[in-house]
Amino acid sequence: MNIILASTSTLFGGTYLAYLKEEIVNLFKGMEEIIFIPFARPGGISHEEYTEKAKQFFAGIQINVRGLHEFDDQAKAIQEAKGYFTGGGNTFLLAKTLHEMDLMAVLKHEIQNGKAYLGCSAGSNIGGLNMKTTNDMPIVYPASFECMGLVPFNLNPHYLDPNPDLKHNGETRETRIMEFLTQNDTKVIGLREGNWIRRIGNCITTEGTEPTRVFEKNKQPYEIAPGTVL
């Protein structure tokens, strides 16, 4: 496999995908066109608006982008493409749309056979075993929480450390992931912003600027350095 699952598309104060540019050039090397999957619709923007945003970034690295929604036969479009990018937004909306159109399995099959995949945030969540560790609000009801399982664990993008100054009794991210582990025996990778998972063939590493927090059932959470093989 040849994939990147990133915590976020945009670093604080940065521009869209800028911090990942070098990695993206490498991921999609030799490709003239990729497909963008706009179904997560951040802030409810349209598929067209969202695809335009992706097009603008990829124009700068000489790659053409077509939105998956533009095709009549979307399964065939996935089968014929060489690479894919799924943008962030709402994971429930993204998964619901892919499941309803029977595209999750088609996409998984092509990526497992070596086609390049870039996911950011919600697009990374669907690369995990299931979407049960998303931070998103369940604004729609998907037919299933199961995802592509491109890596043998779940992701928690935008992982955020507890803020000791917050006078608020909502759960911390760590509390939520520990609750997940009381009901599931699945490793969770807490990806801080600035980090991503890189898989080349069977080698899976954490990359980026921050340490990554790992959660496993019946273990204390622990930190691993960028470059660690998972």
Added chain:
Amino acid sequence: MNIILASTSTLFGGTYLAYLKEEIVNLFKGMEEIIFIPFARPGGISHEEYTEKAKQFFAGIQINVRGLHEFDDQAKAIQEAKGYFTGGGNTFLLAKTLHEMDLMAVLKHEIQNGKAYLGCSAGSNIGGLNMKTTNDMPIVYPASFECMGLVPFNLNPHYLDPNPDLKHNGETRETRIMEFLTQNDTKVIGLREGNWIRRIGNCITTEGTEPTRVFEKNKQPYEIAPGTVL
């Protein structure tokens, strides 16, 4: 109806249910025993541990508490009880358990016929039309997101205003609720900590110390003062 749907069980620096004590005494007036619904299991604690916590508070106001999990016939226990308290925790786990045991409809029926209900956080979410505006992590897959609809809107407990100092690109609570409104035409009440919804008969008011933020499709969010009739 006679219900309280509270944002949180515990204010920052306070003790369990302390800020709601006077309201709770009034809600359950004349009752010697109520049923506690422990299925949301905050932090994964057991039904027994969680029920013990509720028992301790209610002992102080001379009300006995029995956990719903203690009964062999839980539907019958709900039908025979005079009042209910559903504690906070994970809304997905709470809704999954109630749906699986066919108890959501039983509970709704009794409360609509006048029995007293107190919900906190996840216990308040299930009082709304559906759980699509919970903040919780989807750690399990419920058979449905539909809830009791004790009020004609959805709740967002622990409503949190955007923090302009946060250098993080996760969505704000407001962004998430606005995304919900792109997919649903359902009013959402953003309940800040310290606030609760009180319904007596057909009169529904917001109560507590903070203004309450209201979200409706195709409208700017707006604030209402404590005591406002909804």
